[in-house]
Amino acid sequence: MEAKEILKVHVAKLTALTDEQFDYFFSHFKKQRFEKGQAIITEGDTVDCEYFVISGCLKSFFINDDLKMYILQFAMPTWWASDFNALYNHTKATINLDCITDAEVLCITNGDREKLCHELHNVEHFFRWRTNKGYVAAQKRLLSFMNNDAKHRYEELLKLYPELYNMVPKSLIAAYLGVSRETLSRLYHP
Amino acid sequence: MEAKEILKVHVAKLTALTDEQFDYFFSHFKKQRFEKGQAIITEGDTVDCEYFVISGCLKSFFINDDLKMYILQFAMPTWWASDFNALYNHTKATINLDCITDAEVLCITNGDREKLCHELHNVEHFFRWRTNKGYVAAQKRLLSFMNNDAKHRYEELLKLYPELYNMVPKSLIAAYLGVSRETLSRLYHP
Numbered sequence: 001m002e003a004k005e006i007l008k009v010h011v012a013k014l015t016a017l018t019d020e021q022f023d024y025f026f027s028h029f030k031k032q033r034f035e036k037g038q039a040i041i042t043e044g045d046t047v048d049c050e051y052f053v054i055s056g057c058l059k060s061f062f063i064n065d066d067l068k069m070y071i072l073q074f075a076m077p078t079w080w081a082s083d084f085n086a087l088y089n090h091t092k093a094t095i096n097l098d099c100i101t102d103a104e105v106l107c108i109t110n111g112d113r114e115k116l117c118h119e120l121h122n123v124e125h126f127f128r129w130r131t132n133k134g135y136v137a138a139q140k141r142l143l144s145f146m147n148n149d150a151k152h153r154y155e156e157l158l159k160l161y162p163e164l165y166n167m168v169p170k171s172l173i174a175a176y177l178g179v180s181r182e183t184l185s186r187l188y189h190p
Numbered sequence: 191m192e193a194k195e196i197l198k199v200h201v202a203k204l205t206a207l208t209d210e211q212f213d214y215f216f217s218h219f220k221k222q223r224f225e226k227g228q229a230i231i232t233e234g235d236t237v238d239c240e241y242f243v244i245s246g247c248l249k250s251f252f253i254n255d256d257l258k259m260y261i262l263q264f265a266m267p268t269w270w271a272s273d274f275n276a277l278y279n280h281t282k283a284t285i286n287l288d289c290i291t292d293a294e295v296l297c298i299t300n301g302d303r304e305k306l307c308h309e310l311h312n313v314e315h316f317f318r319w320r321t322n323k324g325y326v327a328a329q330k331r332l333l334s335f336m337n338n339d340a341k342h343r344y345e346e347l348l349k350l351y352p353e354l355y356n357m358v359p360k361s362l363i364a365a366y367l368g369v370s371r372e373t374l375s376r377l378y379h380p
Contacts, residue, residue: 062333070336072329085326121311128318135321136275138328139262143252145335146260146368178336
């Protein structure tokens with residue numbers, strides 16, 4: 001499936017746009033290709049875009065003062081990624097976004113999203129429900145972190161991203177779960 | 191300020207409704223009073239409402255298998271609270287919501303929110319930005335949990351809820367931070 005079709009199927013799950021409306025919506029996206037390891041957003045950057053993943057896998061992460069990496073989100077095809085705090089509040093990036101594999105994305109600017117939401121009520125509906133779902137996912141992840149239950153987090157990860165284990169080094173999976181490689185092995189082979 | 195005016199000022203920060211539109215919007219909310227300690231949502235409940243706090247303070251929380259309480263959110267005046275996962279996905283509540291103090295809230299059902307969003311584009315805009323802000327707040331809280339930095343979480347809490355320290359027992363503040371009472375005392379008197 002080509003990029004336009006992938007986005008169209010994704011949007012249709014949450015809202016009904018006519019073909020003309022979708023064509024107009026799609027005309028505001030820019031296709032970009034990145035190579036494995038390439039940075040899309042780096043801490044301190046000005047952030048003006050959000051990214052819809054067509055192929056490949058991205059990760060958003062931050063590095064703490066002890067140089068330990070924490071993965072906030074993996075973004076697989078049909079997931080959205082950015083530093084949303086920086087994007088929405090017009091502040092500098094506090095997280096990083098880069099490519100675990102070669103990746104193809106569609107990017108849209110803050111300004112174009114807001115313009116489209118203003119022009120097309122159905123687009124505003126789409127983005128509201130996209131964020132509702134993101135909000136609920138972030139709260140679930142927070143609850144499992146508070147409860148500090150690595151086994152539960154591991155099972156949730158498998159459910160959320162069943163394809164992940166073939167695409168991503170185990171060290172990154174450990175960084176997502178917030179556990180050491182050794183703990184991950186025990187979860188893996190209980 | 192009465193409840194209607196508090197909601198009006200809150201909505202006006204994100205969207206412009208005419209007086210007639212706001213009156214119609216407001217007519218879908220029901221005012222409710224709760225007493226200190228009273229439960230609004232209990233694990234296992236069907237959840238059909240979200241709550242806008244007019245006065246008092248609520249907490250959303252869950253109790254793990256070891257009977258330890260984790261506070262997800264405090265909800266002070268002009269904050270929204272519910273089990274949004276259950277509300278949006280029509281599943282049973284997995285968290286609890288109750289009253290730290292006597293409280294007055296405005297509640298709106300899932301169905302009425304969706305109806306209003308459909309009827310009034312500006313209302314859809316309001317709820318989209320309300321959730322955008324909630325999403326970013328949840329991500330920030332997740333990052334500070336991943337980083338396991340209680341001191342940072344404590345400072346963020348002070349920034350988010352400066353009035354909290356006069357309203358809420360220290361044991362609940364510890365449950366929000368995910369630390370023991372002893373650790374909280376050290377943060378308090380470093």
